Amino acid sequence: MGTPASPDRHRGPSVSSRVHGRVTALVDDLVATRRKIAALQAREARLLAYGVDLALERAAELGSSRSGSDLGIREIAAELGAAMRVSDRTVQNRMGDASALVGRFAGTHTTLERGEIDTAHVRVIVDAGAGISDDTARAHYEQLALEIARHESPNRLRPAARAIAASIDPDSPTRLRRLATDARAVRIQDLDDGLARLVADLPAPLAYAIHDRLTQVARHVRDTRVAVLGDEQNPAEPAPDDRTMDQLRADVLSDLLLTATPAAHGDADVTTRIAGRVQVTIPLRSLAGTSDEPGILAGYGAVDPALIRDLAGRAPGWDRVFTDADTGLPVAVDRYRPDAALKRYLSARDEHCRFPGCRRPAHACDIDHTIDAARGGRTDPCNLAHFCKRHHVLKHDTAWTVTQRPGGVLEWTSPTGRTYNDNPAPTVRFTPDPEPTPTAAPF
Structure with a gap:
């Protein structure tokens, strides 16, 4: 019988020892970094929750309004969203989540602050326990769920947290299911x-x-x-x-x-x-056959030119928007069944609500006078823009103001005095042609 081969016979010299030391350091560094990130996310949640407190104070200052009781939080969410370059609707949702975390799940927030769990664990704990209305029962649920969260992944935590919530409050799953059903929706991404x-x-x-x-x-x-x-x-x-x-x-x-x-x-x-509203922007150079620039589907972006030509030829309900090659702004709009020319132009220029970060399509918005007609404001493109209901109300009923600048630019001024520019969609997409590279004269 031969001598058994050594288990390390085919390995390189000390490969394991060289790599494992660096892997250990990598793991330690990653764990420490994730703890720091979790602490910062907990701080962000506390700041957003504080924003809710300020919004309640602001709502009290504004008093009763035809726009409802959430006007204060709309105003502050718009300020935070513009500063962070995030939709104010997104900020408002995050403010609500943060307030629930800090106020109703304080133990979870503290554990996140210490870096013992991450935001995925937080979401599981809050979602599963949201239906427990009694504070004492919810605190007991939270304690049991956190014991598991410190040692398990969010995916493993989820069924356990649901089971704990159901055992502590048997009616909780029914309430959560009712809330979830009320939130049913269809969205597009x-x-x-x-x-x-x-x-x-x-x-x-x-x-x-x-x-x-x-x-x-x-x-x-x-x-x-x-x-x-x-x-x-x-x-x-x-x-x-x-x-x-x-x-x-x-x-x-x-x-x-x-x-x-x-x-x-x-x-x-x-x-x-197709019976929906679809707007296609056609660059003049492409139409003339001197460029391969793609068409632009309003609210989405570049679309294959071949598909655009096919769709434009088949469906009679498309807006055709012709843009200037040097500015990106629309120069003409036509439609087989046209609306008023001014409305077509504004729809082509704006594409969506003109509050920074908002993407509510133009057809779902109001056309609003920047300077009220009653105060001498003209009904022309330099004094008109599309605003969704939310931001229309924000403009009229809060301290937010807007001014139109040349080229369709809207300059918004927040209640704290900060300014944010919103550019027309075509100019945001426009990229000038590069200057031609000089070539040496032939000898």
Whole structure:
């Protein structure tokens, strides 16, 4: 019998010892860094919660208003959002979350401040315990959940926290489910490369039923096409369909919502049925054939020129916006069924609400006089802009003010005196052509 081979026979010399020391240092550094980040996030939560306290004081100063009792928090959220370059709606939501954390889950906030957990653990603990209304019961739940959170990942914590909440307050799951159902919604998120994500928050049974229905129809479409499009020379050989089930489900969903005919035909067939509002910006150079600049879908960004040309040719309800090559501002707008020319121009220039950070589309906004018509304000592009209901109210009922500058720029001044410029969407996207590189004269 031969001599057994050494277990380190094929290893390099002392590779393990050299690397492990650096890995240990890396782990220690990462853990320490995460603790510091958690402490800063806890401080941010405390500051945002303090913002809620200030908003309540401001609401008391403003008194009763036709705009409701949240005017104070709107005003302060707008100030914070503009300063941080974040949507004020996002800031207001974060202020509410921070106030709940600091006020109702103080133990969790303190543990975050010490860096023993991170914000993912916090979200799980707050979400699972939000339905416990009794302060003593909630504190007991929080203590038990934190014991697990210090040693487990957020994913492992989630089912445990729900179980603890249900054992302490059996009615909590029902209240949470009712709150979640009230928050059902459909949203859209921009993605890269010409895609957008349609998100529907629905009761779980409905969501699963819809997904199952899409799967059934997708399979039926696939099987039907295989039967119809088989190889003529060999009918037993099925015709290939390169689409995955995910792609088929997506096509069926588009068909059902836009055409009510679930044939999974794809984009080219559903564009003729589009009834929504779609605005496409066409650079003059592209129209003249001297440039390959992409078209711009309002509120999204660059879209494949070939798709834009196809859509513009098929769907009669598209706005066509022609832009100046040097400024990016619209120079003309047309439509097969036109609205008032001024409204078309403003819609093309603004695309969305003109408060900094807001992306509410123009068709869902009011056209507002910067200087009131009753005070001599003119009804022309230099004195008009789109504001959503929220920011329309903010302009009229709080200390926020706005001034129009040349080129469609809106200068907002906050109650604390800070100024923030909001530029028209086309000028934000515009990038000037680079200067030509000088070349040496030939000899």
